[in-house]
Amino acid sequence: MAGAVVEELVKKAGGCAVIDGGFATQLEALGADINDPLWSAACLITKPHLIKEVHMQYLEAGADVIISSSYQATIPGFLARGLLIEEAEGLLRTSVQLALEARDEFWKSALRKSKPVYNRALVAASVGSYGAYLADGSEYSGSYGDDITVEKLKDFHRRRLQVLASARPDLVAFEAIPNKMEAQALVELLEEEDIQVPSWICFSSVDGKHLCSGESFGDCLQIINASEKVAIVGVNCTPPQFVEGIIRDFKKQTQKAIAVYPNSGEVWDGRAKRWLPVECFGRKSFDVMAKRWQEAGASLIGGCCRTTPSTIRAVSKALKGRTGHY
Numbered sequence: 001m002a003g004a005v006v007e008e009l010v011k012k013a014g015g016c017a018v019i020d021g022g023f024a025t026q027l028e029a030l031g032a033d034i035n036d037p038l039w040s041a042a043c044l045i046t047k048p049h050l051i052k053e054v055h056m057q058y059l060e061a062g063a064d065v066i067i068s069s070s071y072q073a074t075i076p077g078f079l080a081r082g083l084l085i086e087e088a089e090g091l092l093r094t095s096v097q098l099a100l101e102a103r104d105e106f107w108k109s110a111l112r113k114s115k116p117v118y119n120r121a122l123v124a125a126s127v128g129s130y131g132a133y134l135a136d137g138s139e140y141s142g143s144y145g146d147d148i149t150v151e152k153l154k155d156f157h158r159r160r161l162q163v164l165a166s167a168r169p170d171l172v173a174f175e176a177i178p179n180k181m182e183a184q185a186l187v188e189l190l191e192e193e194d195i196q197v198p199s200w201i202c203f204s205s206v207d208g209k210h211l212c213s214g215e216s217f218g219d220c221l222q223i224i225n226a227s228e229k230v231a232i233v234g235v236n237c238t239p240p241q242f243v244e245g246i247i248r249d250f251k252k253q254t255q256k257a258i259a260v261y262p263n264s265g266e267v268w269d270g271r272a273k274r275w276l277p278v279e280c281f282g283r284k285s286f287d288v289m290a291k292r293w294q295e296a297g298a299s300l301i302g303g304c305c306r307t308t309p310s311t312i313r314a315v316s317k318a319l320k321g322r323t324g325h326y
């Protein structure tokens with residue numbers, strides 16, 4: 001049962017599991033150049049050791065779930081880079097393997113410590129939206145053009161999903177899904193391919209009331225509620241000030257576990273490919289907000305773009321009273 005893995009994770013974490021923070025953000029902080037059509041996935045080709053280092057840093061910070069480097073790793077993206085299909089599929093598997101290796105090494109060393117303060121983390125294989133692949137900012141608009149259909153979206157996601165699932169992650173994380181058509185396509189694909197790895201589907205929102213496309217969360221939740229393959233729903237890469245309201249809204253419309261991992265509130269300029277600073281409006285700090293998200297009913301909490309291991313360390317401390325859990 002998809003839900004059992006999640007229930008166990010949340011229980012072991014003491015009621016609320018900690019997700020890692022901005023992966024690409026931390027890769028950049030370690031010196032990677034991700035100004036690339038493949039964005040952070042370019043490092044699967046050029047700097048795999050940095051990928052593992054980022055995973056280690058988030059584990060150290062107290063993450064109970066780490067998300068693989070495959071957000072913008074797509075077969076067409078790698079083919080456009082001149083790779084062969086076998087090489088592209090190999091890199092997808094590598095993204096999961098690097099996260100599994102980091103998790104296993106970290107766990108082994110945590111067990112050796114006389115007073116372990118960590119849980120054995122789970123690895124979620126990231127699947128970014130079609131908009132992420134387009135690399136035109138459409139993961140924040142949900143506008144895929146008039147020609148796109150559910151069938152085309154399923155075909156876009158199919159092989160990558162098969163390959164990632166075959167690499168044996170603990171979860172599959174569909175991230176920053178901006179419109180209802182893509183949610184529908186993912187739910188259908190999970191059934192058609194009979195994917196056995198429990199999934200989460202997280203949406204992006206720019207107004208806190210709707211998906212980025214302007215469509216209703218409720219309509220998407222109805223689609224997702226009908227699927228046993230999806231264990232977790234939520235939002236990511238969404239401004240943090242909207243998250244408490246979104247959790248309360250979701251709580252009324254789904255029984256599934258809720259995951260939230262917002263960005264810092266800065267706004268992505270898809271054309272200039274840079275983050276625009278957020279205007280100061282007296283926001284509370286991320287860890288203080290995380291406590292409110294837990295009280296509102298989120299079971300998994302972390303950060304997305306422009307959050308860092310220090311954000312996650314503070315979140316872990318706020319939610320568990322310490323970095324890890326005995």
Ligand SMILES: C[S+](C)CC[C@H](N)C(=O)O
Binds near residue numbers: 036136
């Ligand atoms: C989550 S966004 C900042 C990822 C990057 C975007 N898809 C791009 O390629 O420009």
Ligand SMILES: N[C@@H](CCS)C(=O)O
Binds near residue numbers: 024025040126
């Ligand atoms: N897991 C990805 C999500 C980008 S929106 C990252 O943190 O880079």
Ligand SMILES: [Zn+2]
Binds near residue numbers: 236305
């Ligand atoms: Zn993000």
